[in-house]
Amino acid sequence: xxxxxxxxxxxxxxxxxxxGSLTDDAIGLLKTYLLRQAASMFLDAKDATKLTxxxxxxxxxxxxxxxxxxxxxxNVLYTAMPAYKTLMLEVKEKLNxxxxxxxxxxxxxxxxxxIGVQKAPANTGINSAVSPVVDITYDEQEELNVPLNGMxxxxxxxxxxxxxxxxxxxxxxxxxxTGATSTCGAR
Numbered sequence: 439x440x441x442x443x444x445x446x447x448x449x450x451x452x453x454x455x456x457x458g459s460l461t462d463d464a465i466g467l468l469k470t471y472l473l474r475q476a477a478s479m480f481l482d483a484k485d486a487t488k489l490t491x492x493x494x495x496x497x498x499x500x501x502x503x504x505x506x507x508x509x510x511x512x513n514v515l516y517t518a519m520p521a522y523k524t525l526m527l528e529v530k531e532k533l534n535x536x537x538x539x540x541x542x543x544x545x546x547x548x549x550x551x552x553i554g555v556q557k558a559p560a561n562t563g564i565n566s567a568v569s570p571v572v573d574i575t576y577d578e579q580e581e582l583n584v585p586l587n588g589m590x591x592x593x594x595x596x597x598x599x600x601x602x603x604x605x606x607x608x609x610x611x612x613x614x615x616t617g618a619t620s621t622c623g624a625r
Contacts, residue, residue, distance in 0.1 A: 440591045441538040442582065443572040445564065448534065455530045456512035462501045468525070469499040475521050492518055534568075538594055541567050561597065570594050 457465055473496050480489035495514050502508045515522040541564040549559045574582070574593050582591040 440589070441542050441594055442591050443570045443574070443594060444535055444537050445541055445594065446534060446568045446571055447536050447541075447566045448568050449536070449566050450530050450533045452526075452530060455526050455533065456505070456508050457499060457515070457526075458502060458505060458508050459529050459533070465499055465501055468522075469496055472496045472499070472515070472519055472522060475519060535571055541565070541594075542592075564594070567594075569596055 457468065460468065473493060476489060476492045476496060480486070480492070495511060495518075498511050499515075512526075516526060517523075542559070545559040545562055545564055548565070549557050549562065574595050579593040579595065582593050584590065
């Protein structure tokens with residue numbers, strides 16, 4: 439079974455992301471960029487001390503496996519450097535985009551445990567999913583349901599009352615003759 443699209447989630451929170459989420463090369467680029475931004479933020483001679491202090495903090499940026507060691511520097515940069523804060527929010531957003539497989543596996547497990555395997559996980563919410571990355575229209579879903587090659591894709595769509603809902607389709611003997619797929623209550 440295939441599911442589409444990927445999901446925006448809320449699994450990663452603000453406190454989960456800092457410069458340790460970046461590659462070593464990206465940290466080097468970030469350091470260069472922040473030094474330039476700091477210089478442009480403090481152009482006045484009276485701000486020379488602030489600039490020097492901030493530059494010394496930025497120069498401390500280096501790969502560091504221990505989050506407790508990274509946290510003080512992260513907090514200073516997050517507060518003092520708008521570009522750093524924007525970058526961390528973007529990283530968090532990107533890390534919260536996940537393939538549908540984990541969410542769908544969770545739906546199957548939740549339905550199996552709560553109701554039983556006789557209930558298909560159709561039209562049910564996906565925990566921690568905020569929205570699909572792509573909004574699928576009714577017409578687009580129809581194309582996914584019965585594509586020309588016969589391989590249907592289960593669409594994940596936002597429905598009223600649920601962050602996301604999934605369709606679960608299986609072929610019955612009646613639909614196998616026509617080539618159509620439908621949502622049904624068995625797997």
